[in-house]
Amino acid sequence: MSTQTSAKPFHRILLTGAAGGLGKILRDKLKDWTDILRVSDLADLGPARNGEEVVQCDLADKAAVLELVKGVELILHFGGISVEASFEDIMRANIQGTYNIYEAAHTHQVKRVIFASSNHTIGFYKTTDQLTASMPPRPDGMYGVSKCFGESLSRYYYDRTGLETVCVRIGSAFPAPANRRMMTTYLSYDDLFELLRCAAFTPRVGHTIVFGASDNREKWWDNREAAHLGFQPKDSSSQFAHLFPDTGNYPAADEIGSTYQGGNFILSGPQYKN
Amino acid sequence: MSTQTSAKPFHRILLTGAAGGLGKILRDKLKDWTDILRVSDLADLGPARNGEEVVQCDLADKAAVLELVKGVELILHFGGISVEASFEDIMRANIQGTYNIYEAAHTHQVKRVIFASSNHTIGFYKTTDQLTASMPPRPDGMYGVSKCFGESLSRYYYDRTGLETVCVRIGSAFPAPANRRMMTTYLSYDDLFELLRCAAFTPRVGHTIVFGASDNREKWWDNREAAHLGFQPKDSSSQFAHLFPDTGNYPAADEIGSTYQGGNFILSGPQYKN
């Protein structure tokens, strides 16, 4: 429970993966929410900044994670591998690692986890399909499979122990869309942060899966099942429309990339080079 | 049928419950719609104002209600008990009373009733559930059960006689949200009135159930099944967000209140004090 005398809503939040692409950005933004932000990564995080605790930690190390989570009220679990990699690496970081986080969270009675899931849990749906969160997963690689694992695992912990989780199936959280597909999957940093805010502060979330996309014109994902979170994206990829002018030259050279929601990611597995 | 020579769309509208919280507000606003506004309540309504007919009436009195409804084209049925009370009181006012209204409306060939139903017809759904109007009711008290009765009864009258009804499952229609839960259920007076306008003037409504909430950020209720009404709320509880600052201190002290959509109302039954 947060300290009542504090002006900030939380006393201590843990951010894993703080040295990663999104982790770096969140590291700055989360300070308003918490007296102490504990940041963690396998990589070097530099010295602790004001209001921070820095813990270098391998998520696959169960004992270290148990220690890492101690005293924490909320976890933003952005750690692990966020690209396609060998299964063994992914299993160690994303499967063992996420298990360790949840087991430690339960042990220390953490109230809630915000889990950085991914659109790659559903990347093998077609770009003409419309999805809701309760549709069966169709991962597009080992990375996506590991995120499906995290969604199942967190469902279990909620059902068994009451530990709440919001699984955020992050789209393409970059400064700008890097290709035509990302016009649909783009998630601005501001909208990501607003979604995390909703996930952190909605009084009750149970186990909720939410898609993370800005208010882009083209949509594949319908967040109606997560409307209780109150997430209302403000940005749109439309501001980048000039980068991808209308063309009749379809199907594009990246035909597979325009066929499946996961885009060319579906081709990135280590085994299948075609 | 309205008088063609009148500049107002209706000749005579009946508003029951005109001395109640919402009734008082509607009493002023409805005058633009009708040459004559007949207002009724069990309580004293004061003298008739310009363009009004005042009828003090016990809705449980069948003969009185038959008289009350005579000459009316549209009924806004806001009468009865709107809080949890003994079953016997609720049965008299809300069950016998609503039956009397419908039987009289049929007898006098009233075209349409707008029935003040309530979110307490579905108050035992979880705050992480998303509802549409056709999902089974889950009332949270005798008051809610009586509103379920009104919804069933009006469905019957439409199927049997063609008498149209819009059941408005009113959320929290107050000047401002009184607690965190009402950030989701808030219905501004202006939005309530706009919803009643849609219910009154859409050319055909059949038997429609619609949820009454402003365009609040967090949503539990999806009005897609009533999109033919064209209700578009303009207000949002966001303007009151400062009253309920973000906090990680969940589950709140009113744990049950944050678990069920009905909030603490689910605890208000006369029998179950725990």
Add this chain to the structure above:
Amino acid sequence: MSTQTSAKPFHRILLTGAAGGLGKILRDKLKDWTDILRVSDLADLGPARNGEEVVQCDLADKAAVLELVKGVELILHFGGISVEASFEDIMRANIQGTYNIYEAAHTHQVKRVIFASSNHTIGFYKTTDQLTASMPPRPDGMYGVSKCFGESLSRYYYDRTGLETVCVRIGSAFPAPANRRMMTTYLSYDDLFELLRCAAFTPRVGHTIVFGASDNREKWWDNREAAHLGFQPKDSSSQFAHLFPDTGNYPAADEIGSTYQGGNFILSGPQYKN
């Protein structure tokens, strides 16, 4: 809790409406389930038979019902009015009466109620519609509206207090179908009794609504949502097919009767003679 030393599964069961059409039949059959069968009706039930307690009781009398329910483990609530009648009579017997039963059941910590609901809760669906239990009610008269009330009320008691109910939407429980429509709605006495057995002895029922029909060839009702009850009807109206030979003389003289699932019952309301 039942007495462990008894060879019968229950110590005391209450059957309301024991003088009614179905009540009489059940009165004989229930004895195998219980040491003591308490039978009740507004009408005279004759002397107590072996293993019986006879209580003449007006269900609208709250105090009497509170006494009636004392010491009971299971209630089969078949009491009240089972035909179309004046609203006031139905309200007294079926609305006030059913409320009294539930309030008393809660007070005395009865574990479960089997509520005799009716196909007339959904009688205004077309005979070409296929229903599941979670579809919105469309009652076909005041009797049906009162059964919708019982279904809402029992849902509330389950959500609020844990008192379990199986609502049995009884079709046409007669020795044989009396008209062509009943070839679809027929429920043999044996199948009714088997359905009650499932409702009584399934370890957990929560709040379940189940349609009561034999395994007739033509079906309007799909019991998939109640498959946990394990009800498997053994009989079929096919044995009576010779009573209603194939004919091309449609629509039948009773055109409305063949249009709506409720059959001619939809015309039986006291107010609408056409």
Add this chain to the structure above:
Amino acid sequence: MSTQTSAKPFHRILLTGAAGGLGKILRDKLKDWTDILRVSDLADLGPARNGEEVVQCDLADKAAVLELVKGVELILHFGGISVEASFEDIMRANIQGTYNIYEAAHTHQVKRVIFASSNHTIGFYKTTDQLTASMPPRPDGMYGVSKCFGESLSRYYYDRTGLETVCVRIGSAFPAPANRRMMTTYLSYDDLFELLRCAAFTPRVGHTIVFGASDNREKWWDNREAAHLGFQPKDSSSQFAHLFPDTGNYPAADEIGSTYQGGNFILSGPQYKN
């Protein structure tokens, strides 16, 4: 494939029905998309304008259509009869004609067709129904039946040959709503054009059915299944609300027109004058 050295997205687009109501409007607007706009109609189209090829052509003439489609990358198929007419005329123009277009498109390896379907494919739904594109068709006349044919045919061509189609179920594309019903079905010319733009330039559309209506307040049609097109109407019939002031004089004189989504069109068949 479009010519890469061209500044326009397409080299040659075919617009059929270019002399029709919507065809005339599109004829001007499409020039920005294509080096050459081939316009076609049974009626006289006047001389070719700058960047145009004019082909007078009977769509029922298979050989002529095969020639018409040659060298084309995209077809906007607006040709045929767009009002109720004799079945034979409709069959010739809309059934034989549309078949000819698709067979020619396949032969010449056209990539995509935008098919002008109609709300009259679903005109026999009630005005209180809410539709998605995958609900069964309920046409309201021979014209609507012919559009259902086009939707089935184009589905076949996509499944069999990969030829993509967007079926646009156009609402009421006029300068302004001509009656109260069109407040719901209104599609401004700008919104129509934007919808066609989405249909033409979305990288992958497969076989998509989309409803064509502006962002009118009252809605019958939910485009969630076509959200990948990114169509966001900008206009609303609300600007014409003053033409149809609120009235309690319902049901309107055109009772059937307010009952079915197809409006009075359902009465326009040549056979059924009542």
Add this chain to the structure above:
Amino acid sequence: MSTQTSAKPFHRILLTGAAGGLGKILRDKLKDWTDILRVSDLADLGPARNGEEVVQCDLADKAAVLELVKGVELILHFGGISVEASFEDIMRANIQGTYNIYEAAHTHQVKRVIFASSNHTIGFYKTTDQLTASMPPRPDGMYGVSKCFGESLSRYYYDRTGLETVCVRIGSAFPAPANRRMMTTYLSYDDLFELLRCAAFTPRVGHTIVFGASDNREKWWDNREAAHLGFQPKDSSSQFAHLFPDTGNYPAADEIGSTYQGGNFILSGPQYKN
């Protein structure tokens, strides 16, 4: 209306396509239903048998069809082309022909049509898909497209005029399955006839689409939406299992045939020889 003094349920039934494969079989069986069986075909039907009227008739001849239908109470419309053929032939026989039947049926106030539709209306679904009748059609050839037309057309006639239709999507009605696929689609003659009996004699059918398959072990089609017909197949393809012994040699040589529900039929279009 049938003659009351007749012992048979109908006075006169029309069977079109009586010289076709199924037509020949039905010709014998239908005599028990009707005083007079009018049989029709484009081909020679031989002399009239006892209780028959023989009419050689081109269904594309509107005037002839109008005459053909006169005096008829029920039509079993099995006429037209039942294999893949040129579009023009199919249009003439199946589109113009079916229109002529319905227009004549309406003119002569026929009560009901049983329309021989086909599984080829949905042949492009995968063999791992499970279908209900309300799912969108996916025809697998011009023949299938023409049957989709018949389903839309008959829906229109029901909505507009009340003329009832049962569309029977016939599977593989042969003496025995001719290939492995037909183990799923097999419809025995007895089951076909029983299905037609249900379609003919159910008191009210509105517009019903039903799949025609025996009670085969493997199923793609779920008839739950037509349960009011009471069709219960008695036969199963299991009796022919020895013809297609279990094999691991999959995917079979006819890979496409095992991928789509339409089997190799999807390859039979005149245009696409691959």
Add this chain to the structure above:
Amino acid sequence: MSTQTSAKPFHRILLTGAAGGLGKILRDKLKDWTDILRVSDLADLGPARNGEEVVQCDLADKAAVLELVKGVELILHFGGISVEASFEDIMRANIQGTYNIYEAAHTHQVKRVIFASSNHTIGFYKTTDQLTASMPPRPDGMYGVSKCFGESLSRYYYDRTGLETVCVRIGSAFPAPANRRMMTTYLSYDDLFELLRCAAFTPRVGHTIVFGASDNREKWWDNREAAHLGFQPKDSSSQFAHLFPDTGNYPAADEIGSTYQGGNFILSGPQYKN
């Protein structure tokens, strides 16, 4: 591809987990399907029997599994841990092990895997819930979570490589139900074997999830989405009804066991002893 000259449908099948409870039973039965049955387990399997190849193998050993799968046409993957255990053990055996199987299967171009999944993928649904295979998983322990992983992984391999899988969510495959709950989840050995037969020999299965239960009276699982497999259980737990006589003594002592579909298994996790 199987050897055409063999009388058996397969040349070589791999059964993993052949020393386990079900593995032992399958070892005998599978010989009719295959010239060579390769059996594998971590435990000792005894000497190879006639027609067998015995391979002792740790599924977590990637190289060993690659060798194990060589030359195989079909895999029945019953290996791994089938009870609740430490996460690390389960991860090694069920997550790494199953990955190894699939990667090897892909490498060696195995056509199909039958994956022994479990009802514990959905054990946290209530015993009053009715499930279809596409509903979101709700595992009841680490064992269940690992089976969810296998279902996601196999979906990926099908989407990416075409390797087919049938996931069999095995209920309670024992000689007889061991407690009241198993009256619903019981799967006789004969029915299990028949289900495996369907999974092995259906010409095309894609990625199918099927529940494995006999035709027990009480049902929680609806296999409609797998009806293409043609699985028709022959046995029923009803033959064991005498072991669990009807009782009104509910909720049973094992209250949680009767609340959740997973029964007391939900309590078996190593961490949560309450």
